[in-house]
Amino acid sequence: MFSPVESRRLYRQVADQIRLMIASGELAVGQRLPAERDLAEQLSVSRPTVREALIVLEVEGLVNIRMGSGIYVVRQHAATVTGAEREPVEGPFELLQARALIECAIAEEAAGRAKPDDIALLDEALTRMGGVVNDAIAVLDADRAFHTGIAAIVGNATLIRVTGEMFDMRMTPYFARLASHFEGPTTWRSALDEHRAIRDAIAAGDAAGAKAAMRAHLTMSQKRFSESFGEEFSGEEERGRNKRPSKGTAKT
Amino acid sequence: MFSPVESRRLYRQVADQIRLMIASGELAVGQRLPAERDLAEQLSVSRPTVREALIVLEVEGLVNIRMGSGIYVVRQHAATVTGAEREPVEGPFELLQARALIECAIAEEAAGRAKPDDIALLDEALTRMGGVVNDAIAVLDADRAFHTGIAAIVGNATLIRVTGEMFDMRMTPYFARLASHFEGPTTWRSALDEHRAIRDAIAAGDAAGAKAAMRAHLTMSQKRFSESFGEEFSGEEERGRNKRPSKGTAKT
DNA sequence: AAGTACTAATTGGTCAGGCCAGTTGACCAG
DNA sequence: CTGGTCAACTGGCCTGACCAATTAGTACTT
Numbered sequence: 001m002f003s004p005v006e007s008r009r010l011y012r013q014v015a016d017q018i019r020l021m022i023a024s025g026e027l028a029v030g031q032r033l034p035a036e037r038d039l040a041e042q043l044s045v046s047r048p049t050v051r052e053a054l055i056v057l058e059v060e061g062l063v064n065i066r067m068g069s070g071i072y073v074v075r076q077h078a079a080t081v082t083g084a085e086r087e088p089v090e091g092p093f094e095l096l097q098a099r100a101l102i103e104c105a106i107a108e109e110a111a112g113r114a115k116p117d118d119i120a121l122l123d124e125a126l127t128r129m130g131g132v133v134n135d136a137i138a139v140l141d142a143d144r145a146f147h148t149g150i151a152a153i154v155g156n157a158t159l160i161r162v163t164g165e166m167f168d169m170r171m172t173p174y175f176a177r178l179a180s181h182f183e184g185p186t187t188w189r190s191a192l193d194e195h196r197a198i199r200d201a202i203a204a205g206d207a208a209g210a211k212a213a214m215r216a217h218l219t220m221s222q223k224r225f226s227e228s229f230g231e232e233f234s235g236e237e238e239r240g241r242n243k244r245p246s247k248g249t250a251k252t
Numbered sequence: 253m254f255s256p257v258e259s260r261r262l263y264r265q266v267a268d269q270i271r272l273m274i275a276s277g278e279l280a281v282g283q284r285l286p287a288e289r290d291l292a293e294q295l296s297v298s299r300p301t302v303r304e305a306l307i308v309l310e311v312e313g314l315v316n317i318r319m320g321s322g323i324y325v326v327r328q329h330a331a332t333v334t335g336a337e338r339e340p341v342e343g344p345f346e347l348l349q350a351r352a353l354i355e356c357a358i359a360e361e362a363a364g365r366a367k368p369d370d371i372a373l374l375d376e377a378l379t380r381m382g383g384v385v386n387d388a389i390a391v392l393d394a395d396r397a398f399h400t401g402i403a404a405i406v407g408n409a410t411l412i413r414v415t416g417e418m419f420d421m422r423m424t425p426y427f428a429r430l431a432s433h434f435e436g437p438t439t440w441r442s443a444l445d446e447h448r449a450i451r452d453a454i455a456a457g458d459a460a461g462a463k464a465a466m467r468a469h470l471t472m473s474q475k476r477f478s479e480s481f482g483e484e485f486s487g488e489e490e491r492g493r494n495k496r497p498s499k500g501t502a503k504t
Numbered sequence: 505a506a507g508t509a510c511t512a513a514t515t516g517g518t519c520a521g522g523c524c525a526g527t528t529g530a531c532c533a534g
Numbered sequence: 535c536t537g538g539t540c541a542a543c544t545g546g547c548c549t550g551a552c553c554a555a556t557t558a559g560t561a562c563t564t
Contacts (some may be wrong), residue, residue: 009319011307012390029389047394048300048303051300051304052304052307054309055263055308055311056303056307056311059307059308059312060311061420066494067261075420076393094408094409094410095410097287097408097410098408098410098414101357101361101406101408101409101411102354102357102411102414104357105353105354105356105357106353109353141328143387154353156349156350156353157346157349157352158346158347158349158418158421159350159353159354162350162354162414162418166410166414168313168327169410221419
């Protein structure tokens with residue numbers, strides 16, 4: 001309840017500062033940044049720190065580092081990074097709502113294209129999921145495989161990637177603890193049943209049914225999630241390194 | 253047509269190696285990695301290099317670095333980075349197809365929720381776009397504002413982010429040059445007309461119409477893009493640092 | 505015996521300075 | 535004007551060191 005300190009690491013601050021200068025247009029697209037040594041001097045930090053900050057921006061796709069030449073601004077907009085520290089603006093419900101909208105459309109499209117091989121892939125994920133409802137990590141993996149498997153039916157790599165990214169977003173430390181109170185084989189089995197309904201609708205070529213089943217699944221997922229609210233901030237232990245690692249969150 | 257040379261930077265190689273160990277499960281989720289000093293020794297590189305590699309993985313959301321404690325595996329799946337070097341598996345058409353599916357659903361949803369303020373925001377983007385059809389960079393910015401503006405109507409931060417990310421994906425060096433041959437005020441004006449149709453349907457609360465208009469827009473965008481094929485590999489110059497920076501790609 | 509306060513080892517964060525390799529542009533010979 | 539050389543950047547990587555946060559162990563108190 002206390003300390004908002006945070007004490008961000010220095011290279012993060014430097015990265016933020018440069019990112020801001022790019023976003024504001026102070027550093028135009030295509031322009032070359034000052035040399036690492038100059039940046040270090042201007043910002044009063046060491047060169048390694050500047051390098052680490054620039055690597056962050058490079059991974060984010062904002063700048064392009066060319067050896068021996070310089071560092072160039074590639075794009076202006078953040079192209080936000082998937083993992084790590086996202087602003088808590090995107091809450092669990094927001095994420096699930098977005099998934100509902102997008103994955104419903106994907107399921108609808110998939111229903112009209114599914115071939116036997118695709119269904120077999122979904123079945124494999126379902127079978128695997130059913131066998132590991134007691135393993136919090138393995139069951140998440142099977143869950144993920146099912147959702148990305150539906151996107152794979154459409155045969156579009158971008159859709160597969162986006163679906164996977166949205167799924168992975170709940171793995172963040174922030175999300176991780178929220179659902180640890182209501183997880184269990186029982187709720188996983190409920191999720192599995194909903195998965196089966198989706199699978200059947202897609203296998204039958206029922207576009208509307210697949211869309212409805214997916215919406216029902218994510219709605220139920222949201223409800224399971226909301227039921228865990230009100231108690232998630234009860235205990236603040238589990239900081240030790242030997243405790244259970246970050247488990248899953250909501251069944252989807 | 254020649255040199256595929258690459259000579260990946262060392263810290264990239266280290267990052268790839270660790271990423272692989274995580275993906276293969278050799279480093280389990282929640283597990284603590286060896287200390288930076290140990291990793292440096294085991295990999296026969298210096299500690300700064302290890303640090304840079306770990307920062308890459310942290311930005312990607314794969315690991316969680318805790319000062320004084322250690323480095324922990326957060327998730328197993330790549331959660332692919334948005335910018336930089338994506339596999340060329342995702343081509344322009346794949347991207348546009350994915351956008352068609354997702355943004356149509358968003359437009360459909362937005363039509364039922366749009367308030368006067370939202371429409372005003374879209375109009376602002378349209379006006380701005382009309383005024384800068386000759387500025388390849390500024391027009392892209394207005395284009396982006398329109399598409400994310402539609403997502404904003406739904407009021408979901410995740411949707412806004414995903415829409416923006418997909419838009420930004422064409423800024424990559426790979427995509428950038430592809431469309432430089434057919435860009436121009438004329439095609440931008442066509443895109444602007446299609447935008448207006450989408451705006452009108454949303455303003456009228458016509459969900460089906462908004463969906464159709466968005467689909468038409470992205471289909472046309474795809475067509476404009478395909479017309480530029482067959483000639484995009486004609487000239488390979490424009491490497492100089494003072495040339496025009498990466499311009500836009502397809503009008504959307 | 506249990507809990508607490510303190511201490512020491514471990515680990516990431518930052519810095520300084522240096523050398524190497526690739527890039528670039530100016531200069532010079534043909 | 536063409537081609538090659540060369541020197542001045544610029545990023546890539548390294549060594550070694552110190553600081554700060556965390557954590558585990560220990561001695562002390564209750």
